[in-house]
Amino acid sequence: MKKILAVIKREYIQIVRTKGFIIGTILGPVFMLALIVVPIIVSSASVEKQETIGVVDLTNEIFMELDDKLDHKDYRLKDGFRRYVLEKFEPSPGVEEVRNELREKVLRKEISAYIYIPEDVLEIGPAESAAKDSVPEEVKAEYVSEHTTDFEELRTLNRALNNVVIEKRLKREGLDPLKVAQYIKRVDLQPIKITKKGEEKDTAGTFMISYFLALIIYMAILIYGQVIMRGVIEEKSSRVVEVVLSSLKPFQLMMGKILGIGAVGLTQFSIWTLFGIGASVYSTSFIPAGADFAMPSIPAHVFIYFVVFFILGYFLFGTLYAAIGSLVNSEKEAQQLVMPVTMFLIVPIMLMIFIIRAPDSSLSVFLSMIPFFTPILMFLRITVLLPPFGQIGASIVILILTILLMVWLVAKIYRVGILMYGKRPKFAEIVRWIRYR
Amino acid sequence: MKERVGYLPEDRGLYPKMKVGELLLFLAEIKGLKSSEARKEIDFWLERFDLSDWKSKKVEELSRGMQQKLQFIVTVIHQPELIILDEPFSGLDPVNTKLLKDIMLEMKEKGRTIVFSTHRMEQVEMICDNICLINKAERVLEGNLSQIKKQYGKNTVVLDYDGEANFIKNFPEIEKIDDYGKFMEIRLKEKSSPQDLLPKLVGKISINKYEVKEPTLNAIFIEKVGGKEVKDEEDTSSH
Numbered sequence: 080m081k082k083i084l085a086v087i088k089r090e091y092i093q094i095v096r097t098k099g100f101i102i103g104t105i106l107g108p109v110f111m112l113a114l115i116v117v118p119i120i121v122s123s124a125s126v127e128k129q130e131t132i133g134v135v136d137l138t139n140e141i142f143m144e145l146d147d148k149l150d151h152k153d154y155r156l157k158d159g160f161r162r163y164v165l166e167k168f169e170p171s172p173g174v175e176e177v178r179n180e181l182r183e184k185v186l187r188k189e190i191s192a193y194i195y196i197p198e199d200v201l202e203i204g205p206a207e208s209a210a211k212d213s214v215p216e217e218v219k220a221e222y223v224s225e226h227t228t229d230f231e232e233l234r235t236l237n238r239a240l241n242n243v244v245i246e247k248r249l250k251r252e253g254l255d256p257l258k259v260a261q262y263i264k265r266v267d268l269q270p271i272k273i274t275k276k277g278e279e280k281d282t283a284g285t286f287m288i289s290y291f292l293a294l295i296i297y298m299a300i301l302i303y304g305q306v307i308m309r310g311v312i313e314e315k316s317s318r319v320v321e322v323v324l325s326s327l328k329p330f331q332l333m334m335g336k337i338l339g340i341g342a343v344g345l346t347q348f349s350i351w352t353l354f355g356i357g358a359s360v361y362s363t364s365f366i367p368a369g370a371d372f373a374m375p376s377i378p379a380h381v382f383i384y385f386v387v388f389f390i391l392g393y394f395l396f397g398t399l400y401a402a403i404g405s406l407v408n409s410e411k412e413a414q415q416l417v418m419p420v421t422m423f424l425i426v427p428i429m430l431m432i433f434i435i436r437a438p439d440s441s442l443s444v445f446l447s448m449i450p451f452f453t454p455i456l457m458f459l460r461i462t463v464l465l466p467p468f469g470q471i472g473a474s475i476v477i478l479i480l481t482i483l484l485m486v487w488l489v490a491k492i493y494r495v496g497i498l499m500y501g502k503r504p505k506f507a508e509i510v511r512w513i514r515y516r
Numbered sequence: 517m518k519e520r521v522g523y524l525p526e527d528r529g530l531y532p533k534m535k536v537g538e539l540l541l542f543l544a545e546i547k548g549l550k551s552s553e554a555r556k557e558i559d560f561w562l563e564r565f566d567l568s569d570w571k572s573k574k575v576e577e578l579s580r581g582m583q584q585k586l587q588f589i590v591t592v593i594h595q596p597e598l599i600i601l602d603e604p605f606s607g608l609d610p611v612n613t614k615l616l617k618d619i620m621l622e623m624k625e626k627g628r629t630i631v632f633s634t635h636r637m638e639q640v641e642m643i644c645d646n647i648c649l650i651n652k653a654e655r656v657l658e659g660n661l662s663q664i665k666k667q668y669g670k671n672t673v674v675l676d677y678d679g680e681a682n683f684i685k686n687f688p689e690i691e692k693i694d695d696y697g698k699f700m701e702i703r704l705k706e707k708s709s710p711q712d713l714l715p716k717l718v719g720k721i722s723i724n725k726y727e728v729k730e731p732t733l734n735a736i737f738i739e740k741v742g743g744k745e746v747k748d749e750e751d752t753s754s755h
Contacts, residue, residue: 085542
């Protein structure tokens with residue numbers, strides 16, 4: 080045991096002291112934050128500038144009001160100037176001629192686009208047809224430009240045009256658009272999550288947090304598993320292992336390595352957790368009051384299960400990665416063998432959406448009982464809809480038994496593989512190693 | 517058991533990224549040394565091998581020879597009773613070779629058993645008590661070195677000379693010759709006497725040394741294994 084401790088200490092100190100660990104620990108949260116914040120900043124600080132848009136209005140009624148609408152402050156640039164300046168083009172001598180002329184203007188960049196409004200946009204079908212087809216056929220106006228993928232701009236213009244057209248139609252029928260807006264006000268179906276402790280207004284938070292935490296388990300197992308594997312390969316190729324094994328048993332070396340690197344992982348999580356708590360304390364004083372975003376809290380039991388499933392998952396996959404490391408001579412060689420192990424991690428990730436939607440279906444229960452899937456899927460189920468404790472307990476017991484079996488098997492493979500150089504052993508040979516006494 | 521054995525592999529077996537002091541401490545600890553005890557030993561051995569200045573350098577920064585010395589420290593730091601050395605002198609300059617050899621003899625004095633594996637027969641001759649020649653995983657020759665040499669009798673001549681000595685090959689009393697150009701090991705036939713050979717050489721070449729002795733281990737080895745491919749041989753020096 081003292082020897083395992085020495086190995087754990089060595090692994091831990093050697094990794095924690097590397098620049099990679101320090102940078103990774105600091106940059107990890109920064110990176111995650113950046114992943115969330117940067118797109119928001121980029122999209123809000125988008126390349127907005129004033130544009131001139133031509134309008135061919137065959138109804139001859141819409142242009143004025145559309146121009147008014149776009150003059151409203153909602154449609155203006157941040158500095159108060161108009162975002163869209165409209166320029167009216169009369170359809171004379173003929174529609175085609177004007178459209179040709181406008182096409183030229185767009186190509187010459189005199190205007191950035193033109194909108195073509197056909198005559199029939201304001202018309203409504205006869206009442207009978209409206210009753211028969213519950214969805215009336217759409218009328219189409221056209222937005223003609225060289226660049227038609229700025230969907231933000233398209234949506235803005237579309238909304239403005241729509242509002243104008245609908246108001247026009249309503250007025251024609253003698254209806255008050257403001258009143259109609261009240262009539263057709265939407266209802267929002269609000270999800271409320273019930274837990275034993277009471278009710279909690281559920282924004283997209285639970286979903287996001289579940290997904291996020293499960294992904295962290297996945298990433299951590301993947302990353303630290305590879306660290307184990309690389310360590311084993313390094314010891315093997317630098318032949319340190321010969322010296323080390325003249326002092327301790329292969330099993331002690333393997334366990335020490337897995338435990339030491341696991342401790343590194345827990346250290347990193349602890350730092351991140353502290354960072355997270357600090358950030359949330361700081362940011363609650365920061366989020367403007369009345370913002371429609373409740374910082375979803377992570378319940379204590381979820382946090383505990385997170386740690387439990389990370390540790391168990393790490394052990395299960397850590398032994399596999401150690402076995403792979405002992406079988407190969409170089410990292411390149413290892414890649415082929417890593418694939419099937421990685422698949423065991425990727426499959427549950429692909430199943431996540433299904434589990435989140437149907438956390439207590441019998442298929443979900445079954446899948447979360449498969450030990451290689453348990454760390455991610457059972458944890459996910461716990462975050463979404465706390466399963467009966469019997470299920471959680473059963474999955475943990477199965478997982479632990481599997482881990483013990485794997486440790487036993489891998490120790491036998493590792494013991495022989497670690498001192499075996501040259502050609503990679505065939506499967507039959509590995510089976511024979513397991514049978515060695 | 518493992519605490520009583522020290523092993524020096526042929527290839528360097530050190531963690532390249534670790535600092536010298538930490539590496540020694542780790543490897544001493546897994547041999548069961550207490551860390552206070554280990555620290556004392558580490559300082560002693562680093563001093564002895566003139567590596568004290570390198571204690572906080574990374575192993576990969578050390579030269580091959582220095583790494584070899586470090587590897588040796590790893591092997592003996594826990595004062596093992598059985599020391600296994602696989603080509604311990606490779607990569608060492610003459611000064612360090614002498615230092616290492618002295619320490620090996622010191623260990624022998626203290627009653628430690630050293631298993632010394634090498635391809636260099638002259639090293640074996642100078643150091644070992646008992647030998648075991650291994651060729652293609654089979655024991656070819658085993659026993660006390662001086663007794664083995666006695667068996668081969670005193671009909672070998674070692675000649676240190678200058679000049680053209682090719683003509684010696686044609687003498688009838690010659691069994692076998694191993695010529696190095698300025699140095700020659702001559703094995704005589706059973707009935708011939710070294711005393712008869714010397715006069716035939718005088719005047720023809722300039723003789724710096726003419727010594728009658730037992731055959732060298734090198735010659736014995738070549739004779740034993742013959743022209744067959746040599747694989748490995750191992751020699752034991754024990755107390």
